[in-house]
Amino acid sequence: MTEILTCSNIHRTFTRSEKRKLEIIKGVSLSIEKGKISIIVGKSGVGKSTLLHILGGLDNPDEGTVLIDGVDIHKLDDDKLSDFRNKEIGFVFQFHHLLPEFTALENINIPQMIAGKSIEDSSKRSLELLEIVDLVDRKDHKPSELSGGEQQRVAIARALANNPKIIFADEPTGNLDSTNSAIVHELILDLKEKFDLTFLIVTHNKGLIELGDRVLEMRDGIVV
Numbered sequence: 001m002t003e004i005l006t007c008s009n010i011h012r013t014f015t016r017s018e019k020r021k022l023e024i025i026k027g028v029s030l031s032i033e034k035g036k037i038s039i040i041v042g043k044s045g046v047g048k049s050t051l052l053h054i055l056g057g058l059d060n061p062d063e064g065t066v067l068i069d070g071v072d073i074h075k076l077d078d079d080k081l082s083d084f085r086n087k088e089i090g091f092v093f094q095f096h097h098l099l100p101e102f103t104a105l106e107n108i109n110i111p112q113m114i115a116g117k118s119i120e121d122s123s124k125r126s127l128e129l130l131e132i133v134d135l136v137d138r139k140d141h142k143p144s145e146l147s148g149g150e151q152q153r154v155a156i157a158r159a160l161a162n163n164p165k166i167i168f169a170d171e172p173t174g175n176l177d178s179t180n181s182a183i184v185h186e187l188i189l190d191l192k193e194k195f196d197l198t199f200l201i202v203t204h205n206k207g208l209i210e211l212g213d214r215v216l217e218m219r220d221g222i223v224v
């Protein structure tokens with residue numbers, strides 16, 4: 001068993017004022033295995049998104065460490081962390097966050113070009129990814145010219161652009177109808193099985209929970 005991510009004793013408090021401090025994450029420790037789908041469930045407002053952001057380097061913990069493939073990500077300076085996120089971490093959110101003025105192909109090119117690849121090499125990889133998510137015929141469409149399910153599949157392709165070590169997904173089908181959700185769920189399973197990809201997914205969708213190799217529950221600031 002190979003662990004791709006290990007976090008220990010993560011704490012996060014949001015301070016609204018001196019008197020109103022809210023400790024949301026109260027000492028979370030967990031390990032995520034390579035090539036598996038790990039699911040986090042839990043009531044709304046319990047801190048799932050906050051935890052995912054901390055594990056993915058989008059937010060800092062007040063205490064605790066996150067190791068991804070042996071790298072203590074919160075010890076990196078801002079530039080190195082941005083670079084690490086770009087190359088080693090994929091993120092899929094509930095809303096696609098594609099850039100509206102760019103086509104599907106260009107949206108998948110962007111993280112690759114930020115990583116220093118040429119437009120030719122980036123486009124080649126983006127086309128391969130569009131093939132995998134079954135959207136080659138939509139490559140020149142802008143996000144507004146794609147359905148919700150298609151937008152989310154492009155967002156998944158973009159998350160995979162630089163071959164990340166782990167993909168974080170926060171309610172990836174929370175905004176989709178059941179037909180499109182099922183397509184995205186099948187895609188996630190396919191990606192795990194064909195490419196040995198590692199997913200950490202926050203969801204309350206039963207169909208997606210069923211794909212989990214492991215289901216963790218967040219409750220009262222800890223993961224049980």
Ligand SMILES: Nc1ncnc2c1ncn2[C@@H]1O[C@H](COP(=O)(O)OP(=O)(O)O)[C@@H](O)[C@H]1O
Nearest residue numbers: 014015024042043044045046047048049050051
């Ligand atoms: N930046 C922030 N400032 C203050 N409070 C926050 C912030 N982000 C989240 N919270 C609060 O932390 C709690 C957990 O939020 P979140 O992680 O989004 O929960 P979940 O994803 O499980 O629904 C909520 O009560 C939310 O209002």
Ligand SMILES: [Mg+2]
Nearest residue numbers: 048049050170
């Ligand atoms: Mg959330």
